[in-house]
Each structure stands twice: as C-alpha cells, then as structure tokens.
Amino acid sequence: MTDLLKLDDQVCFPLYAASREITQLYNQFLVELDLTYPQYLVLLVLWEQQNQSVNQLGDKLLLDSGTLTPLLKRMESKDLVHRQRSAVDERVVEISLTYKGNQLKDKAEPIPTLVSKHLGLTVEEFETLKAITKKILHYRK
Known part of the structure; x- marks a missing residue:
C-alpha cells in the first residue's frame, strides 16, 4: 500500500512551489516597473477593460475586497x-487607470514572453499548463 502522505505523492506541493517560482520570476521583471505581482495583476485586468468596480476586480482576480482595497490604495498613492x-450607487467603488497606469502597459508588454522563455516550456506545454490550472481554479463552478 502506498503512503498517501508522502510529499512526492502530493499534487498540492508542486503546484505551490511552482506558483512561488513563477511569481518570483515575474517579480524580477516587475521590479524595474516598481510594481508588485498583485499590482501587475490589477493592471492586467484594467488594461483589458478600463473602469472596473472593486467587486469586479475581486471576482476576476479571486481576491476579496479586504485584500484588494489596501492594494488599490497603494496603487492610487503611486498614481497608477x-x-x-x-x-x-455610492456603495460601489470604481477603479480606473491614470495616465501613468496606462503608460506602463508598453513597458510591461515584454514580460509574458520573458517569463515564458525563462520557464523553458514549449508553446504546447505552456497552453496545457494554463488549461489545467484554469480547470483547477474553476472546479466549483
């Protein structure tokens, strides 16, 4: 009988470790833009569709407003x-990009390609990884 509690037999650990490695890799490129990884994620959503409510951002980023609000306050203080x-509806807080936030898009554009090259995955492997992780994230829906 296999020991189900062996680290090598877990799916959680390689996912956790890979997530940390990928985030650290992104951070190497984001430091030049004075961005944290969560700030980058917010910008990705807003570059795709300007003007989002805090709730809409939270839904897309899988973050609650308690986590997102301080992040957005810091981004506002950086004029992003x-x-x-x-x-x-005054209960709803809307988020939009500033000129500075919009300008960062051009500087950030090479980052996904740089990350992909550093990971050493083929296009097919990268697409498979994305598909599997998206499936995991949406298993409850």
Missing part, C-alpha cells in the same frame, strides 16, 4: 489608478 464612488 484612480478610485471613485459610483454616481449611481
């Missing part, structure tokens, strides 16, 4: 985003 109460 603007936070504003909705004119329709």
Whole structure:
C-alpha cells in the first residue's frame, strides 16, 4: 500500500512551489516597473477593460475586497489608478487607470514572453499548463 502522505505523492506541493517560482520570476521583471505581482495583476485586468468596480476586480482576480482595497490604495498613492464612488450607487467603488497606469502597459508588454522563455516550456506545454490550472481554479463552478 502506498503512503498517501508522502510529499512526492502530493499534487498540492508542486503546484505551490511552482506558483512561488513563477511569481518570483515575474517579480524580477516587475521590479524595474516598481510594481508588485498583485499590482501587475490589477493592471492586467484594467488594461483589458478600463473602469472596473472593486467587486469586479475581486471576482476576476479571486481576491476579496479586504485584500484588494489596501492594494488599490497603494496603487492610487503611486498614481497608477484612480478610485471613485459610483454616481449611481455610492456603495460601489470604481477603479480606473491614470495616465501613468496606462503608460506602463508598453513597458510591461515584454514580460509574458520573458517569463515564458525563462520557464523553458514549449508553446504546447505552456497552453496545457494554463488549461489545467484554469480547470483547477474553476472546479466549483
């Protein structure tokens, strides 16, 4: 009988360790832009679709508002985003990019390619990895 509690037999550990390695790799490139990895993720969402509510950002990034609000406050202090109460519903805080936040897109554009090259994965392996991790993230839906 196999020992189910052996580290080598777990799926959680390689996922955890790989996530940390990939985040550290991104951070090597993000430091030049004075961004943290979570800030980069917020910018990715806003570059794709400007003007998001905090709840919309949280849904897309799988973060609760308690985690996201301090992050957005720091980004606002760096003049990357603007936070504003909705004119329709004052309970809703809307997030938009500033000029500076928009300008970072061009500087950040090479990062995914650089990360991919450093990982040493083929295009097919990269796509497979993405598909499997997305499946894991959405297993409850």
